[in-house]
Amino acid sequence: MASHNPAVKILETVRVSPFTNSPTHFSLTLTSLDAMVLKFPPVETLLFYQLTASTLLRFNSEILPKLIHSLSLTLQHYLPLAGKLTWPPHAHLPIISYAPHDAVSFLVAEANLDFNRLSADDIRESPESRCLVPELLSSDEVASIMALQITLFPNQGFCIGITTHHAVVDGSTAIAFMKSWAYLCTQLVVGKQHPSLLPELIPFFDRRVLEDLTGFKASNIFEFKQRSLKLKDDLGVKNNSVRATLKLSHEDIKNLKEKILSKLQEKIPTKQLNLSTFVVTYAYVLVCLVKARQMEDNKNVNFLFQVDCRSRLDPLLLANYFGNCILARDASVKASVFKEENGVTNIAEKINDMVRDISEKGPLDGVVDRCKRIQNIVEAGEEFIRIGGSTRFKFYGVDYGWGKPKKVEIISIDKTGAFTMLETGDGNGVEIGKVLSRHEMETFKSLLVSGLQDP
Incomplete structure (x- = not known):
């Protein structure tokens, strides 16, 4: 169930099974890359769709049936998304298994809330959005892999809440699923009776390819202290907080690049640099965050970002590989470095x-x-500043047939302490x-805005 809110009424719970011609059984063993995030809180994503003609009648007769049928397709x-995670006694790692009658939990809800406020960028209490995302069930013995919720805001629009198990689905796999579901739903909306999925969206499941390419085992990095599939509630971050979305336009990022390159060329005239939007945005946000949180000068600031390895392995792994294919790159830098006059330049260079x-x-x-070092830092109780999402995912292109999202949010950053970096809905920059x-x-918002105006 989603978090309780009296203004959100659960109308029904539907169990959506794969379409009838699916095989009887299906199983996959987790890889080492999957196992590294086995205990992580699930990833919770909200997509808001503005549709003023979304009456309860239209919702029940047109929108909901097409969403459910296209989901089944x-x-x-x-x-695997309709299955569950188990850990057989003989297995070193958990197993994804699908069997007949397995299905995805799909909550249908109606909200007496302000759609425009919840889908806006402004500062608001973080827990307010929790009633729009479903919980993922997990225990010592079994864990769900995906749960869904669609919430109608009568005559305002609807939102789709998607919760996924991180050990089964990384960001690339999650967005591939969303695009597949949206594509098939769009085909139904335009009247196609028996739509088929585009070949490039069909997932690739062969785990042996990844294991052969990476050549390392999870047992080389860490040991599971107990055979439990219970997920962590959070990664130790505060819950009494607010959330907001801030934006950097292409022009803002261009100006930041020019400032950083100018200072770096003064520092090291011979150094060749081609700063990406990712590098500049990440460095700028990190500096603003460290200052906003008033971190002590001698404290280490641990930060990391995930690298999608699909296109970086030799030979290349197919882009539609299903599962986790990400590894972290991390660094630790004293907080004083971030606060220096050239803090953004120094961090961008790093x-x-x-x-x-x-x-x-x-x-x-x-x-x-690297994995052992990250694990040791976490076990010592130190925090990492992480990134969730990516501008490459193109969340704002996920159109189910009634228009593109007005707003996309990765809600679970209140549990992980990460910040998200997505493309803006209008394609003119980056959303933080x-x-x-x-x-x-x-303070963070003030620093982000004022820093763009500095000469």
């Missing part, structure tokens, strides 16, 4: 070197030592989503 290609290192040495270089205390958020 999609699940026949994405069988991140740019990390990105270049991946290109030159490959994503697997030093992977075991973050959860902080109210004071920190107001």
